[in-house]
Amino acid sequence: MIEAYGLTKHYGAKTAVYNLSFQVRPGAVTGFLGPNGSGKSTTMRMILGLDTPSSGQVTIGGHTFRQLPNAPRQVGALLDAKAVHGGRNARNHLLSLAQLSGIPARRVDEVLGVVGLQDVGRKRSKGFSLGMGQRLGIAAALLGDPQVLLFDEPVNGLDPEGILWVRNLMKGLAAEGRTVFVSSHLMSEMAQTADHLIVIGRGQLMADTSVTEFITRNSVGFARVRTPEGDPAQREKLSAALTEAGGQVRTEDDGALRVSGVPLPRISDLAHGADVRLWELSPHQASLEEAYMRMTQGAEDYRSTVDQRSGLQEPVMAPPGYGAPGYGAPGHAPPGHGAWGYAPPGPYAAPPQAGWGPPPPAGPPAAPPVAPPAAAPVPPPADPHTEDAR
Amino acid sequence: MSTPYAQQPPPSPVPTPPGHAPHPPYTAPPGGGYSSPIPVTRAHLGHALASEWTKIRSVRSTVWTLGIMFMLVVGIGLLTAVGLDSEGDGYIDMPLLAGGLFGLMLGQICVITLGVLVITSEYGTGMIRTTLTACPRRGRVLAAKALVFFLLAFVTTTLACTLTAMIQSSMLGGRTVSPEDPVGEAVRDSIRNGELIATSDEWLDATVGAGLYVALLGLLSLAVGAMLRHSAGAITTMMGAVLLPPILSAFMIGESLEGVRDALLDYSPLNGLATLYGVPMSDEVNASGWPLLGVLAVITAVAVGAAAALINTRDV
Numbered sequence: 130m131i132e133a134y135g136l137t138k139h140y141g142a143k144t145a146v147y148n149l150s151f152q153v154r155p156g157a158v159t160g161f162l163g164p165n166g167s168g169k170s171t172t173m174r175m176i177l178g179l180d181t182p183s184s185g186q187v188t189i190g191g192h193t194f195r196q197l198p199n200a201p202r203q204v205g206a207l208l209d210a211k212a213v214h215g216g217r218n219a220r221n222h223l224l225s226l227a228q229l230s231g232i233p234a235r236r237v238d239e240v241l242g243v244v245g246l247q248d249v250g251r252k253r254s255k256g257f258s259l260g261m262g263q264r265l266g267i268a269a270a271l272l273g274d275p276q277v278l279l280f281d282e283p284v285n286g287l288d289p290e291g292i293l294w295v296r297n298l299m300k301g302l303a304a305e306g307r308t309v310f311v312s313s314h315l316m317s318e319m320a321q322t323a324d325h326l327i328v329i330g331r332g333q334l335m336a337d338t339s340v341t342e343f344i345t346r347n348s349v350g351f352a353r354v355r356t357p358e359g360d361p362a363q364r365e366k367l368s369a370a371l372t373e374a375g376g377q378v379r380t381e382d383d384g385a386l387r388v389s390g391v392p393l394p395r396i397s398d399l400a401h402g403a404d405v406r407l408w409e410l411s412p413h414q415a416s417l418e419e420a421y422m423r424m425t426q427g428a429e430d431y432r433s434t435v436d437q438r439s440g441l442q443e444p445v446m447a448p449p450g451y452g453a454p455g456y457g458a459p460g461h462a463p464p465g466h467g468a469w470g471y472a473p474p475g476p477y478a479a480p481p482q483a484g485w486g487p488p489p490p491a492g493p494p495a496a497p498p499v500a501p502p503a504a505a506p507v508p509p510p511a512d513p514h515t516e517d518a519r
Numbered sequence: 520m521s522t523p524y525a526q527q528p529p530p531s532p533v534p535t536p537p538g539h540a541p542h543p544p545y546t547a548p549p550g551g552g553y554s555s556p557i558p559v560t561r562a563h564l565g566h567a568l569a570s571e572w573t574k575i576r577s578v579r580s581t582v583w584t585l586g587i588m589f590m591l592v593v594g595i596g597l598l599t600a601v602g603l604d605s606e607g608d609g610y611i612d613m614p615l616l617a618g619g620l621f622g623l624m625l626g627q628i629c630v631i632t633l634g635v636l637v638i639t640s641e642y643g644t645g646m647i648r649t650t651l652t653a654c655p656r657r658g659r660v661l662a663a664k665a666l667v668f669f670l671l672a673f674v675t676t677t678l679a680c681t682l683t684a685m686i687q688s689s690m691l692g693g694r695t696v697s698p699e700d701p702v703g704e705a706v707r708d709s710i711r712n713g714e715l716i717a718t719s720d721e722w723l724d725a726t727v728g729a730g731l732y733v734a735l736l737g738l739l740s741l742a743v744g745a746m747l748r749h750s751a752g753a754i755t756t757m758m759g760a761v762l763l764p765p766i767l768s769a770f771m772i773g774e775s776l777e778g779v780r781d782a783l784l785d786y787s788p789l790n791g792l793a794t795l796y797g798v799p800m801s802d803e804v805n806a807s808g809w810p811l812l813g814v815l816a817v818i819t820a821v822a823v824g825a826a827a828a829l830i831n832t833r834d835v
Binding site for chain 2: 151153156174177178179180181194195197198199200201202204208211212213214215216217218221222224225228229230231232233236263269273274275276305306307308457
């Protein structure tokens with residue numbers, strides 16, 4: 130059990146963590162989510178007694194970390210895969226940590242086997258890949274067979290197989306009754322691993338909830354409805370009819386309506402009744418990633434700007450069939466003109482991305498997509514919801 | 520994780536449901552919910568010493584720095600002996616074992632480097648966070664590092680110095696000094712029955728004394744490294760402390776600065792070492808090196824204490 134009360138940490142003028150209170154319970158995987166620089170690692174370091182909180186305190190089983198009599202036997206941690214002396218081989222690295230807390234030396238070979246590094250135990254860790262480094266760090270955390278485990282971004286640099294392995298490992302550790310606290314900036318990863326979520330942004334607590342609750346609360350379905358271009362009257366009429374029927378209607382940047390609370394067939398019936406033609410009527414599901422980004426959008430420290438590449442752009446000679454919007458195929462759109470949003474129908478025939486896929490990193494490129502002239506009842510390939518996430 | 524360890528009840532084959540003790544006679548561990556089958560021992564300094572020994576022997580920098588130190592001390596000592604031997608008898612101005620000093624003056628730089636690296640390499644690689652997570656008693660970690668390094672440096676340096684002293688003694692010892700030969704003031708006490716010998720005090724100074732002195736200098740470097748947490752910065756600081764005083768004293772011209780000049784020379788680390796070999800840089804020809812060694816020991820103790828205070832309070 131990890132308990133934090135009013136945890137605050139200042140570094141000079143910067144407040145890394147502010148008034149953070151939470152509990153991490155045994156027998157479950159607790160995900161610790163937040164954007165880069167939101168204070169996850171600082172919190173982890175304070176839990177492990179590496180950084181002293183400016184105010185507040187954090188205890189493990191009632192003791193602060195530095196008071197624990199034989200800490201590695203009670204708390205294991207992976208903070209940074211690269212926090213090893215590269216000139217030392219993996220086995221000696223673990224051996225030195227084992228000796229520090231009186232753990233028998235054969236336990237070293239055990240954990241090397243558990244993480245699959247038994248064949249490279251005699252190799253210097255300088256030559257390890259990031260994934261191997263993570264495995265070595267996990268081995269160090271498991272060394273003391275502790276009740277409480279902390280992992281800071283454990284899947285960084287792991288291949289899909291490794292990610293699956295880490296996921297199962299953590300679930301297994303929690304099933305044994307241990308307290309498992311895992312930080313990540315990937316909601317999708319946590320949705321599959323964690324039982325409970327603690328979300329922070331800018332060092333402050335934003336959510337402390339179970340994953341199922343988070344999903345039911347945040348993954349609401351909605352419909353995207355588009356009426357003929359250049360006829361706002363029709364849109365207004367439909368909008369009014371939908372609101373009257375008890376739906377929530379929001380107009381999106383590209384002129385489409387985002388309707389929730391009214392099932393799709395009913396929308397169609399209402400449109401028919403109001404004598405409004407529809408160009409699009411499609412079901413959508415808000416992703417967890419989206420919900421998470423909405424939650425933390427105000428709390429991001431590092432936001433990218435659009436890479437304009439203006440002046441560097443040359444006419445793109447895209448191969449036939451390659452028609453990502455914005456790179457208009459030659460002959461259809463003059464290069465450098467109306468590039469974004471205007472694209473030949475070709476690429477639109479591709480299977481539509483239901484607004485579920487991972488949204489583009491922080492802010493989609495440039496202007497909102499303009500409706501394709503040759504309308505098909507499919508959404509544009511650009512994720513329509515990322516506007517919200519901005 | 521379910522490997523049975525001796526003297527422990529076997530772990531339950533099925534995963535224990537959360538929040539339930541696996542074994543009936545069971546006191547809830549602080550984390551709650553899980554108890555390890557591996558017996559928990561109380562960690563103490565002995566464990567930290569074993570850990571630091573594993574660390575220091577498993578990196579190449581240890582082998583390199585100490586190996587080079589050994590080669591410098593013994594090699595230059597041998598060359599000095601060969602050179603002096605070819606001079607033949609005649610004017611004798613240097614104690615029998617003093618030839619070991621020149622190699623050690625270079626060799627001590629290796630020990631200083633290793634002393635710094637023992638701690639700063641952990642800060643440089645981030646290993647320190649892993650170490651202090653595995654042992655939150657930071658004072659214990661520092662004490663173990665200091666002790667292991669000090670003993671290793673002392674043993675290897677003393678060995679190198681002893682070997683060098685034996686070379687000097689076997690090649691140059693027993694040179695006959697006739698009463699007419701001009702004899703330097705420094706060696707007047709070391710002539711027995713017309714032969715140049717090394718007294719037992721000289722033997723002690725040139726072996727254990729020199730080893731102790733250089734090991735203390737290394738320990739001081741470790742403390743400086745712990746305070747600065749930066750390899751290059753700490754090594755530069757120590758090089759300056761060792762090499763600058765004699766250079767600075769050369770610029771202290773004039774009567775008014777004489778006191779400063781003398782103090783710089785007297786208390787420079789190189790003078791401490793030279794005095795142990797019986798060839799002091801200052802005017803006090805027959806001074807013993809041990810008081811200066813005591814001064815170094817006090818400075819080192821203060822530095823280690825400051826490093827311990829800092830490591831306990833600073834964020835890692």
